[in-house]
Amino acid sequence: MIGKVQFKNVLMAVIASIKSGINIEDIFNTIPKIKSVEGRFERVGRIKNNSKVILDYAHTPDALKTCLKNIKEQFPEIPHYIVSDATVKIPAGWLIETAGFKGKKFGSYGVHDKQALVLVNYGNASGKDLLQLSIQIQEAILIIFGIHLESEVNIL
Numbered sequence: 001m002i003g004k005v006q007f008k009n010v011l012m013a014v015i016a017s018i019k020s021g022i023n024i025e026d027i028f029n030t031i032p033k034i035k036s037v038e039g040r041f042e043r044v045g046r047i048k049n050n051s052k053v054i055l056d057y058a059h060t061p062d063a064l065k066t067c068l069k070n071i072k073e074q075f076p077e078i079p080h081y082i083v084s085d086a087t088v089k090i091p092a093g094w095l096i097e098t099a100g101f102k103g104k105k106f107g108s109y110g111v112h113d114k115q116a117l118v119l120v121n122y123g124n125a126s127g128k129d130l131l132q133l134s135i136q137i138q139e140a141i142l143i144i145f146g147i148h149l150e151s152e153v154n155i156l
Helices: 004-019 024-033 062-076 092-098 127-145
Strands: 042-048 053-054 080-085 087-089 108-111 119-121
Touching: 004 092, 004 127, 062 087, 092 127, 119 127
Parallel strands: none
Antiparallel strands: 042 053, 080 087, 108 119
């Protein structure tokens, strides 16, 4: 997720690195390799009724409001529904479309042009191709929005 907090954290790390004598080119080559912190919206399993168990050390109402505020700074039009003090729902289709995948083709497979949640085999693509596309979409959503999408796959 890119917001004020994350920007400030990266900026402070850059300043500290420069003050430590690290080459600026090395610093800027490293920034794209920064990974999310474990424990932030991390799926850790399911319970008996099939409900997902998500670990998030910042699960307090104030932290959730801050996360939503940061996303809304970059994407003010983001549709969302506040379920409770600890839960906000954001439509996956909107995330996928906004990330530029809706209607995009990759050779003989791609994302449906009318429904961003549907992956389409237009020809001779393999199941592996479609699975890789779903993973690529999940990774892009995580990088762009800081949100981890989980697959709810129906294979036809």
